[in-house]
Amino acid sequence: MKKYLSVLFIFLSLMACRQVDDKQSLQGKWLFALDPNDIGLTEQWYNKSLNDTIHLPGSLQEQGYGDNVGIETPWTGQIVDRSWYDAPQYEKFRQPGNIKVPFWLNPDKHYVGVAWYQKEVEIPASWNGRPVELELERTHWETTLFLDGMEMGKHESLSTPYRHTFNELSPGKHTLTLRVDNRINIEVGTNAHSVSDHTQSNWNGVIGTISLTAKPSLYIDDIQIYPNITDKTIKAIVSLDGTIGTNGSSLLLQIEKKNGSIVGKPYKIEITSGSGMIQEATLAMGDDAQFWSEHTPNLYTLRAVIKNGENKEEQCRTFGLREFKANGTRFEINGQPVFLRGTLECCIFPLTGYPAMDNTYWAKIYNQCKAHGLNHVRFHSWCPPEAAFAVADSMGIYLQVECAGWATVGDGGYSDQWFHDESDRILKEYGNHPSFCMMAYGNEPGGANQATYLSGLINYWKSKDLRRVYTSAGGWPYVENADYWDPMEPRIQRWGEGMNSIINAQQPRTDFDFADIIRKNMPTVSHEVGQWCVYPNFKEIEKYTGVLKAKNFEIFQETLKEHHMADLADDFLFASGRLQTLCYKADIEGALRTPGFAGFQLLDLHDFPGQGTALVGVLDPFWEEKGYVTPEEYSTFCNKTVPLVRFPKMVWLNNETLNVPLEVAHFGEKPLQAANITWEISNQVGEKIAQGNFVKDLPVTNCIPAGNIEYSFSGIEKPTQLVVSAEVKETGSKNLWNIWVYPAKQETVDKQPYITSALDNQAMAQLEKGENVLLLLSPGSILPEKGGNISVGFSSIFWNTAWTNKQPPHTLGILCDPKHPALAAFPTEKYSDYQWWDLVSHCNAMVLDDFPADYRPVVHLIDDWFTNRKLGILLEGKVGNGKLMVCSADLQTELDKRPAARQFRQSILQYMASDRFNPPVSLDPALIKSLYK
Template identity: 45%
Template sequence: MRKLTIPAIVLSSMMCCASALSGQALPLEGVWRFALDPDDRGVAQRWFAGDLDTEDLIRLPGSLQEQGFGNKPSRHTEWTSDIGFRLLGDERFASYIQAEEFLSPFWLTPKRHYVGPAWYQRSVTIPQDWKGRRVVLHLERPHWQTTVWVNDTLVGTQNSLGTPHEYVLTDMLGPGRHRLTIRVDNRVLIPVGNDAHSVSDQTQTNWNGIIGNIGLIAQNPAIWFEDVQVYPDVKARTITISAALGTACFETLEGTLRLCAECFNSPAAHRVPERTVPLELPPDKRRFEIEYAMGRDVQLWDEFSPALYRLTLTFAPNDQPEPIEHTVTFGMRQLGLDGTQFTINGRRVFLRGTLECAIFPKTGYPPMDTASWKRIMRIIQAHGLNHLRFHSWCPPKAAFVAADEMGVFIQAEASTWPRFGQGTPVDSWIYEEGGRMLKAYGNHPSFILMAPANEPHPHGEPRDTFLTRLIQTWSEQDSRRYYTAGSGWPAIGANEFHVMHYPRLQQYPTLRLNERPQTATDYRDHVNRYDVPVISHEIGQWCVYPNPAERFKYDGALRGGNIEIARDMLDKAGLLHLGHDFFMASGMFQVRLYKQEIEAALRTPGFGGFQLLDLHDFPGQGTAPVGVLDCFWEPKGYVSAEAFSRFCG
């Protein structure tokens, strides 16, 4: 494991907070004391009550596995996955599974593996001018469950997979030096499904750590903005602002609210006239709604002109000298229907999508910066696509920001591939997680579709009744997007759109590829059965021969052991010299199959769209090189983005 030199930690400088909270911030990125707790003894032994008894240091943001902590994987490793294990008994892989240098034929091989609690600790110094302020700890993306202590005092526990963990530390952090301890537990304590891409070793790995922004935020102690949601009405050229104030007092709040909005990313400037309104909020009603006219010159958001507005709310209480301010970004976007097709601002749109399955071989976890996500968005747009489905996981804020700015439509999922309606903890957790997602990401205009899961089980009742109530709850909570019970199935009456696996070539209703080449196939007889849009589920899945040369790219947290095994098998057969030819020939055939698949979808009248599996490779579930791009979103060399977009754009 790696040792780091810890610097003196006195955080007296302040920076602009990168979280959704408004206020002054102390960043906590850097070196932390660190200890593994594989036997789960730390809480009982009160590790939080003093400095951790360890010489190990770790950097946050990051994961423990990428920094050399945990165990080397072996045939005894207890993986977080189900699909693919049937290959364990295959004699072809015995030498790789039993060898000291273990290689997985099922998915990418992590250099280190660890599932269990891990402890992260550091000292922080709170400046004098924070005295009396409201202080919040912001952890943008922990994986998974966090428990926080300040000095010897337990603060609480949170378990969101897709949204930040935030803890109020006001009563515990006065000026001076304090000990902050965070226990992160990546065991699957909520049964979201061992193959869900939010937790599974199939793709991003079941990592342990904290990534993204990490810091303390100081706010006005008496009043703050708890939530701000913006609901556009494109036809009326107005927005409705639904906001909630948090307060430490139990009296009526009186003051003045000032609204201002400005388009910030369009060549044509547009500043909305300010509006000032008086507010009077009784103690039992801290949420309010305000209508704000955007004017005749308002700019709309869509995939071609993704105009964005920055809305600033400033509330000045009558009895306090310090006003509070909150800023959100939104787009004037109205999702609707024209028959069985989606519309954006009244214009029909056909969703041409691909999956993002949390495949990040360099780190084993998703990037948290906007630039990395813009790169992915540019790549899919260059191939003629306009839509990205996040398979059984919810992306970070940076992905939504990138999609907002580039005009890409997102379907996010609440991090599950589960069994619903069975009375397990996931049944209540999914309600909470969905609500957290809508609060955290609901203002993003790119976020047009949402599902709780991929392919939820078991089929029939009581799953369907459970999902009907869930979809109705989310739709009532936030009407800015459409909801479905699951990707793949079920097609229940509550769905506002369906994602179905039947309208695709290899499964509709007979294998259409057995017919002579033609340009007449479409799916209208299937689409016409439904009165809401149908999106075809995971179409394609056309595999090519693995590229032997690709193994050199895996120089980060994950090793391309499956690629190495495929190369060895070719070598043992005396065919290694033909490996590149096999790869290129199968790739050219793959492109023809995708062309036929996509064109059948495009010529189907009334069709909602498709979601490819995949534009880039899927390394899990026994290895599926289904993309024209590799796992790094890089070209394989047998088709260009321009050529692909000719039949996809």
């Protein structure tokens, strides 16, 4: 029997979602014992009182338990570069008392095995005869529960709470004992971020809520809410457990807004012994119901009350009225196109070594995402806790959740069933959250039968829950029945490409897109875009005040100091950071220029501390800025609305005319009518030299043509760096690019130096006469041990050299003093920009470690932090009575086709012909000769 009740009656009935006196927190001191030899079961430790104490929630490692780190530490995670174990340069870091490993953050203590936790609880008389639920919000990992020495059950999930209901607990004292085993007993993959030392650490313990709750005889087991945006209703399915009263029971359902006001009419279901334990109801939300999306994260609460005689239980679920689905090659939210601008979150929590369980930290994470223009987070091979979903709901973040795996699947092993079961647990626990929009098994699976297995898993998910979209896994495989796929491309560099990637092999331009790569039958979301490295920020070391320490950074800092460049650490960070930002800008803009593209997932907005130390973030592992790019700047090229210019090249001559198309990618809340789109060209000091505007309707899509920017460079007589900017006035969305204009006809340099390719007798004779000598060392002439084996490319290092078997390039861009007179006719900042592409793409590094300790080249190459060599491509010094300039970039070949190289050479010649050419340091010619063949 069903009937509607008055609003007042329901409001008074539903004042709270659980009575306080029905809940008992178990947070605090627990008895504890390590069981490294796994003898506890045999010796029945569950019947004994344990000797040590520990605080829960927490991990045993953060409280000083476990083993010291050393050579024999059984790490959870693959180590590709094992040189730390035997290489001479790491010898001092393998010594007791000075153990420092370079491949990830170092825990104070490490422990893989069994630990026991025990607590005596007092059950009040008022709970007599009632079911009692134990909740352990997150354990790591396999947990066996004992009550008064009797085994009650086992929990294998990495993603969801362990809840066990005791049918009855007699009043008085009882002993709870937990056996927690963090060994990889189920093959989820040792690199999976759900378990790995690469990121969170393989911790052992219990975190989050730990409590006992007394239930009525009939109670709510689960509530699932299925929104329908077409008729603005929800279908609520409530699963009950326990015993229905002889006089019947009732279930009351009510929708509320965030402010507590009631939506629609309350709903009551009368339950009798023949009703069954699953109840279903459809509730109308009214014509004024508000949708949930990234633009309008409107939330509602469904309050449910089960009454059974005099007893009752209340539970609440937050939900949003939304529909997230695929439509062609794009996603839609409530019928509106979506472009995913995402980053990975790989379970990186350096202070605790385990994920944050509180709303505050997740708000910090998502606030940084939004500040940098992102609307999406992929949880790579793990599933976050409740707080992550709740905060994402309130902020409008689209989440991709994964079933904790990076493993072989489809071979019929136990893990195949485990992933199936884990997905059930995840969908049941977090399925109501509107932010939970996407789901995959995990990352990059192995196995000959992976496609068949994952296709079957997708069919299973779709058969039970259509509230989100599903795919096989991050990276691969493509399967026909997926809603979308997440391939290794499109992006401007993939694993193994190195010098053949778009950004290293092609001259700089901003007119490329990935239209020929995306699938035409489903949305394509590019997998792990970016992976561009930056030099370590050694000031970050002091932030590691918790369970993990940045001893890998300490190694890198020490080796930099040994190479006499400790004073350059901040400059290396800033210069490499600006190059990193440029690489991410190129990747993201390429995605935004691609028609029909569904989005990207960055690796990463913040650093990934594992897999060899992958410093790929513009933020550090604490989600904090490093000082070389602000969120405001980053969001100029990564946002809901972004102006884009398709430049065929970035270096121009003054006898050319700029004529380039301006377009807009617009994925705002709604279309814009008659938008005012402006453009400007200005010089380095901010003086405006050209401007224009277009009026254009902007639908919700990308590749919207606005018009062409046209400007003749004929009036520019000197080498000039220009800034081209474009803005959508209605949204304040502004983007900009640097371009360079050089004279087509070079000035004649009257006082030419002696130019040579070797410091031979003739060159030495010129120096002895007091002449100037320009030594041009052609690429390939540098000896391997002096830099000839260092792969120099334009981009920064991809991921890191330790994990990629030294995939090129091996450097992090240039560092120079832009005010140095040698660069006066080659406008530059102190870091790499596109005018340097030609030079660093046609050069060898020169290793200058044998030069005087305080010697600095005119143009540094920033080395890999694992080696920290003093590198340069342009240096100067006094030799004998003369003055010498040495360049290892190609300044001789096809200069008529290489305007940047020609201009760089011109700048050097003008400097050497001037009175300003007066190197401050004298150099031994033997040092110069030792560089080349």
